[in-house]
Amino acid sequence: MAEMRIPFFKPSIDDSDIEAVAESLRSGWLTSGPNVKELERELAEYCGATYVNAVNSATAALHLALCAWDIGPGDEVIAPVYTFSATANVVIHTGATPVLVDVRDSDANIDPEAIERAITPRTKVIIPVDFAGEPCQMDAILDIAQRHRLKVLTDAAHSVGSDYRGKPVGSMGDATAFSFYATKNMTTGEGGALATNDQALSDRARVLTLHGITKDGWNRYAAGGTWRYDIAEFGFKDNLTDLAASLGRRQLKRLDGFNERRAQVVQRYFANLRDEEHVILPGFDEANHRAWHLFMIRIKNEQSPVQRDEVIDQLAARGIQTSVHFIPLHYFTAYQKLERWQKGDFPVAERIFEGAISLPLFPDMTDDEVDEVCHALREILHPA
DSSP states (O other): OOSSOSOOOOOOHHHHHHHHHHHHHHTTTTTTSSSHHHHHHHHHHHTSSSSSEEEEHHHHHHHHHHHHTTTTOOOOOEEEESTTTTTHHHHHHTTTTTEEEEEEETTSBHHHHHHHHHHHHHHEEOOOBBBGGOOOOOOHHHHHHHHTOOOOEETTOOOOTETTTTTTTTTTEEEEEEEEEESSSSBOOOOEEEEEEEHHHHHHHHHHHBBSSOOOOOHSSSSTSSSSSOBBOOOOOOOOOOHHHHHHHHHHHHHHHHHHHHHHHHHHHHHHHHTTTTTOOOOOOTTOOOOOOOOEEEEEEEEEEESSHHHHHHHTTTBBOOOOOOOGGGGGGHHHHHOOOOOTHHHHHHHHHEEEEEEEOTTTOOOOHHHHHHHHHHHHHHHH
């Protein structure tokens, strides 16, 4: 195995990030505390939401929203088949039924027409997923939701910092889930947030976040707090630590810069690969501002002399790390056991997957590294 010279992703951590975490350690607040509260306030201002609940993952944010809406057995939730498993797993965990639909070939985002066809009297929620940072077609989705009286819970794990037609992701629909996982555009190591303009949703999600306790740890141990608390309902353990939030606050301040550099890397990829005959480049809507989380190309397997899997292997042999986003959910064993879908049910997602490769993309990536990836890709696709 060749030495990895160009990683798929490398987090952008500087001395100010390290000092912020060190200050949190010195403060004595290790679990949820003042940094969590400030991160929630700053993120709400950034994304245009009235309320933000910081939690330990985007998965938790999605799950908490569904639980706060009392989604459960007998209910159906529509989600794209082309997404990370967490999007639909949380539906399973509530006891509700995930209804998977196909995506658009242009951007791998959920197809509004497929949503419309999938609605039944049992449908309660739509979960659009902003694939690779590209916002979904929210005007059409919100129109569908309004006509059918459905909730819209956006999975924005890839799209913190994106705008849809001038509106920040996080300000639209009923709720939005963000991810701050290590590979995301900003990170808390592990973490996420639920953004909403609905106070009732935010309040109930906050109770569910910490065991169903009516007063969280921050309030209990603050000046004027009390040791008395009640368990209002059976909740979970989804809170974010102050250590993580201290890093997140610093990362949020640098997020626009991170996203600007990502866009520059993407522009260089486009310039290098625009005329590559064996590759389909990612589509995007120029009316949106996209925070590029992934740069996914597609190998034209039907005409390329080298197939997708071999391209990945040959790039790895040259020390270039890549990934594949995503394996369609109905290909997984757990979903096959539900006996509801089979190969061929989602032709667009399946076609995208067969050629998909996510190339390295991170803010500290140099122009020379981008050029090296592209040069290697061209050599592999045009063997002598």
